Amino acid sequence: MEHSCHLCHIDVQNVSVSRGGQELLRDVSMHIHCGQLTALIGQNGAGKTTFIRALLRQIPFSGSIRHVNEHGRDISRLVTGYVPQHLEFDREMPLTVQDLMATAFTRRPVWTGVSKAVRGQILEALAEVNATDLIDRPLGRCSGGETQRMLLALSLHPAPDLLVLDEPVSGVDAGGLTLFLETLDRLRASRHMAILLVSHDLRLVREYADHVVLLDRTVLTQGAPDYVYQTPEFDRVFGSGEVV
Amino acid sequence: MEAVYHLFGAIPLESLQFGFVQKALLAVLLLTPLFGLLGTMAVNHQMAFFSDALGHSALTGIGLGILLGLRNDLAAMLIFGVIWALLILVIKRTGAASADTVISVFSSTSVAAGLLILAAGGGFAKYSSLLIGDILTIEDSELIWLLAALAAGVTLWAFIYNGLLLTSVNTPLARSRGVRTRLWESAFVVMVAVAVMLSIRWIGVLLINALLILPAAAGRNLARTIRQHAVITVCIALVCGVGGLLLSCETGTATGPTIVLCCAACYVLSLLGKGLRDRQKTPAAPAKQNELPPDAPSA
Numbered sequence: 288m289e290h291s292c293h294l295c296h297i298d299v300q301n302v303s304v305s306r307g308g309q310e311l312l313r314d315v316s317m318h319i320h321c322g323q324l325t326a327l328i329g330q331n332g333a334g335k336t337t338f339i340r341a342l343l344r345q346i347p348f349s350g351s352i353r354h355v356n357e358h359g360r361d362i363s364r365l366v367t368g369y370v371p372q373h374l375e376f377d378r379e380m381p382l383t384v385q386d387l388m389a390t391a392f393t394r395r396p397v398w399t400g401v402s403k404a405v406r407g408q409i410l411e412a413l414a415e416v417n418a419t420d421l422i423d424r425p426l427g428r429c430s431g432g433e434t435q436r437m438l439l440a441l442s443l444h445p446a447p448d449l450l451v452l453d454e455p456v457s458g459v460d461a462g463g464l465t466l467f468l469e470t471l472d473r474l475r476a477s478r479h480m481a482i483l484l485v486s487h488d489l490r491l492v493r494e495y496a497d498h499v500v501l502l503d504r505t506v507l508t509q510g511a512p513d514y515v516y517q518t519p520e521f522d523r524v525f526g527s528g529e530v531v
Numbered sequence: 532m533e534a535v536y537h538l539f540g541a542i543p544l545e546s547l548q549f550g551f552v553q554k555a556l557l558a559v560l561l562l563t564p565l566f567g568l569l570g571t572m573a574v575n576h577q578m579a580f581f582s583d584a585l586g587h588s589a590l591t592g593i594g595l596g597i598l599l600g601l602r603n604d605l606a607a608m609l610i611f612g613v614i615w616a617l618l619i620l621v622i623k624r625t626g627a628a629s630a631d632t633v634i635s636v637f638s639s640t641s642v643a644a645g646l647l648i649l650a651a652g653g654g655f656a657k658y659s660s661l662l663i664g665d666i667l668t669i670e671d672s673e674l675i676w677l678l679a680a681l682a683a684g685v686t687l688w689a690f691i692y693n694g695l696l697l698t699s700v701n702t703p704l705a706r707s708r709g710v711r712t713r714l715w716e717s718a719f720v721v722m723v724a725v726a727v728m729l730s731i732r733w734i735g736v737l738l739i740n741a742l743l744i745l746p747a748a749a750g751r752n753l754a755r756t757i758r759q760h761a762v763i764t765v766c767i768a769l770v771c772g773v774g775g776l777l778l779s780c781e782t783g784t785a786t787g788p789t790i791v792l793c794c795a796a797c798y799v800l801s802l803l804g805k806g807l808r809d810r811q812k813t814p815a816a817p818a819k820q821n822e823l824p825p826d827a828p829s830a
Contacts, residue, residue: 367707381755381756386696398568
């Protein structure tokens, strides 16, 4: 499954994060290629979420994160789409999928309503993730898988250069999971964007990822899934019994 | 303004022939929509308790104004209210204690400090009107202030709303979409602080939070979308505001409490409405709030 153009990529160089004198990440370097699905794996506390927050520029870090072409030159400001692990919100809130999605398509305050044109755009966005039937659903009544698909549709507008998914499949049943990853697989080919997926599901990572990065505060090893899954570092972190 | 009063006077109600009732009616028409709109976010952002603490801080604001020799009570309340609101927000963000504990500490501290200063020398009686307010004493110049506040409030509200909504659903998501979550949250609490301080003299420390929260809480029971929530809330606030004012004038009851009791009645009715609606839907919607029902079958 090779979709990479090997032209543009997100160049992560020596990213380190410290907080309160404690080193959370040390010299993390990787290339996240467009058209590829890069998976970030590691135990809890390995710094996966910290790395994502640095990538989203939500916490201070040292090192550099650039969007570059094949010659290593900066090509544009990086547009990043983000799908959080889960939403922690008041499920009784009178808020529909359309209400939330509208914030991505218009500056008009949602409480004044959503125009027909914007509703059309939202329907198109939901169609990309097979979720048009969700448009009028209260957000609090969406299942885990439905919420993730809606968040994926939201993250694709405006069109991102890099899509970051923080364990998007936790709390989702097997059917929803397959649907979600198939959608992702289709998008990486059609949209040619770089995708970074944080996941605990090693079987799914092996099946869908092009490149795997094993993290434990720093990069222990990285490469194709078949390579990474046979390294001693992988055995040390997950134990040989985990190999799938 | 005279034209508006003339219009009110044309309504065949005895109480509306009085100038002070006409002014109070205009005040209600200006105040209640703004409180309703702000209230929708306060209840969805789980900040009902927060605005209650803000209302109480008005006492300290006036007290400090007196101590500092400020002649203008309103300026002292506004400055103190805004600083107090931002301070609660900062401490809440540090996560040192749970939000309700932090707010409770602030609330009780501000009430105690306010009472201590205002009651010094046994003179609290002259401030007791602050506790329940009196909208029937409002003057034209003060109405112009309220009109300006309403215009500024609705404009700012339109500007920050979408970002604030995303923040209340998921802060990292909002930030990843370029929303300045902290700035917008601060703007919101400042707006609530200003709205509360501007109107506390007319509504009263004890009742101000009810005006902010009750219509929005009732609207929430009936609404399914953000727009419905805003429309229903503003309608409830207006109807209860106007209805409560006229009812109090006709029956001779205190205005603020009558308005709030009308809001409370609406809340009870909205609960009944919600119960009926949920009962009708029960056979078709077995999913409970926190369960994750099975997703679509694998393709």
